Amino acid sequence: MLPKALSELWSRQTILVTNMTSAAAESYVQSFQEILSDAYSERLSDRADRSAVLSVTGALRHAGTEAMVAAGSGAAIETAKAARVCLTNNVAVPEDFERLRKSTTAASPRPYLIAIPTTLSGEEYLPFAVIEDKETGGLQPVQHTDLAPDIVLLDPHATLTTPESEWLASGMASVVNAIETGGNTLGERPLAKAAALHGLTLLTKGLRRSRTHPLDTDARLMCQKGAWLATQGLAQGALPGPCHRIGRVLSSVTGLPRGLVSAVILPHVLRQSGGTAESQAELVAAMELSDNPLDQVVAELLLDLGLPSSLSDCGVKSEALSDAIDFFSEPENAGDFAQRPSADFVNAVLDAAY
Structure with missing residues (x-):
C-alpha cells in the first residue's frame, strides 16, 4: 500500500516519523525504511x-522533503x-509557538x-493537533482546514505489535468521539449521526473480538473503520465534548494515555451531563450490549475489555486531580476546539471517577 501511496503523490524525497519502538515492531519499521530507500527517520x-x-x-526543513510518513500511535501522527x-x-x-496562538498562514x-x-485514536482524520508544553503543562491547539493527512493507510497487520492495553484504551477514545460528537449533534448533523452510530457498533464489536482473539485482523480492521466513522462529527466541525x-x-x-483516562471518566461524564433520552437510546442500541442506561452500558464495555474502572x-x-481542576479554573485555558466544562463539573466527574 505504501509504494502506491507514494507514487500517487509523486514523492521522491520522504522521511519517516514513528513511535513504533518495541522490539516486536522493529521489523515493520525496517520494512518502511526499505520502501523509502533508507530515508531519514x-x-x-x-x-x-x-x-x-x-x-x-527541523528534519523537514533541512531535508527538502516532499512527503512524510507517520507510523504509530496518535501521538506520532499528531506530532507530524x-x-x-x-x-x-x-x-x-519554542518562543515561536506563541505566534501560532494568534494566527497561522x-x-x-x-x-x-x-x-x-x-x-x-482517530487523530489521522482530524484537521487539528494539540501540542503539549512539558515546562508549563499547557496544551496548545493548532488547526488548518487541510491539516489532516493526505492519505491514511489502514493496515491491521501494523497494529499486531501494539500493546493490548494501548489498543483497547485508544479504541475507547474513539468510543468517546462517537458518543460525544455524534450523540450531541444527532439532530444537527445527520451524516455525523449515521457515522457515529455505525462507528460505535463497529468499535464495540471489534474491540471485544480483538481482545478475545488478538490476532484477528478482521476484528482489528473493523475497529479501524469504526474509529474513522467516529471522527466524522469532529471532521465536520463539531466541537469535542x-x-x-x-x-x-x-x-x-498524569502522563497516562488519553484513551485510558477518557475511558475511565466517560461513564461519570455521562451521568453528570445527561443528554436527551432519544439520543441516549440510539447510542445504547448501537452498542448492542444491553438495554441499560448509556453510562452503565459504557461501564459494561470497560469491564468486558478488562480496562480499569x-x-x-x-x-x-x-x-x-487538583492540577486538572485548577487548569479549568483559569480563563486562558478555555481552549479553541472543545466545549470547556466548568471547574465544578470537572471536580464532580473526577471525584466520582477516582
Missing part, C-alpha cells in the same frame, strides 16, 4: 510535545501534523503526509 516518544514537534520540523503547521509558519524555536501545510495508524477535553488535560498532568486503579494521584 525520526524516532518519537509517546507524547506530542513541543520538543518532538520542533525536532520533526503539528510539524507541518510549524514548517509553513516558520516556527523554529492560509497556505496549505506541507509536505504531503501519509499516516499509518497503529492505534485507534467534555470527556475529550478533560481526558486531554488529565493525560497531560477508576482513576485510582490507573495509578492517578489525588494531586493530579
Whole structure:
C-alpha cells in the first residue's frame, strides 16, 4: 500500500516519523525504511510535545522533503501534523509557538503526509493537533482546514505489535468521539449521526473480538473503520465534548494515555451531563450490549475489555486531580476546539471517577 501511496503523490524525497519502538515492531519499521530507500527517520516518544514537534520540523526543513510518513500511535501522527503547521509558519524555536496562538498562514501545510495508524485514536482524520508544553503543562491547539493527512493507510497487520492495553484504551477514545460528537449533534448533523452510530457498533464489536482473539485482523480492521466513522462529527466541525477535553488535560498532568483516562471518566461524564433520552437510546442500541442506561452500558464495555474502572486503579494521584481542576479554573485555558466544562463539573466527574 505504501509504494502506491507514494507514487500517487509523486514523492521522491520522504522521511519517516514513528513511535513504533518495541522490539516486536522493529521489523515493520525496517520494512518502511526499505520502501523509502533508507530515508531519514525520526524516532518519537509517546507524547506530542513541543520538543518532538520542533525536532520533526527541523528534519523537514533541512531535508527538502516532499512527503512524510507517520507510523504509530496518535501521538506520532499528531506530532507530524503539528510539524507541518510549524514548517509553513516558520516556527523554529519554542518562543515561536506563541505566534501560532494568534494566527497561522492560509497556505496549505506541507509536505504531503501519509499516516499509518497503529492505534485507534482517530487523530489521522482530524484537521487539528494539540501540542503539549512539558515546562508549563499547557496544551496548545493548532488547526488548518487541510491539516489532516493526505492519505491514511489502514493496515491491521501494523497494529499486531501494539500493546493490548494501548489498543483497547485508544479504541475507547474513539468510543468517546462517537458518543460525544455524534450523540450531541444527532439532530444537527445527520451524516455525523449515521457515522457515529455505525462507528460505535463497529468499535464495540471489534474491540471485544480483538481482545478475545488478538490476532484477528478482521476484528482489528473493523475497529479501524469504526474509529474513522467516529471522527466524522469532529471532521465536520463539531466541537469535542467534555470527556475529550478533560481526558486531554488529565493525560497531560498524569502522563497516562488519553484513551485510558477518557475511558475511565466517560461513564461519570455521562451521568453528570445527561443528554436527551432519544439520543441516549440510539447510542445504547448501537452498542448492542444491553438495554441499560448509556453510562452503565459504557461501564459494561470497560469491564468486558478488562480496562480499569477508576482513576485510582490507573495509578492517578489525588494531586493530579487538583492540577486538572485548577487548569479549568483559569480563563486562558478555555481552549479553541472543545466545549470547556466548568471547574465544578470537572471536580464532580473526577471525584466520582477516582
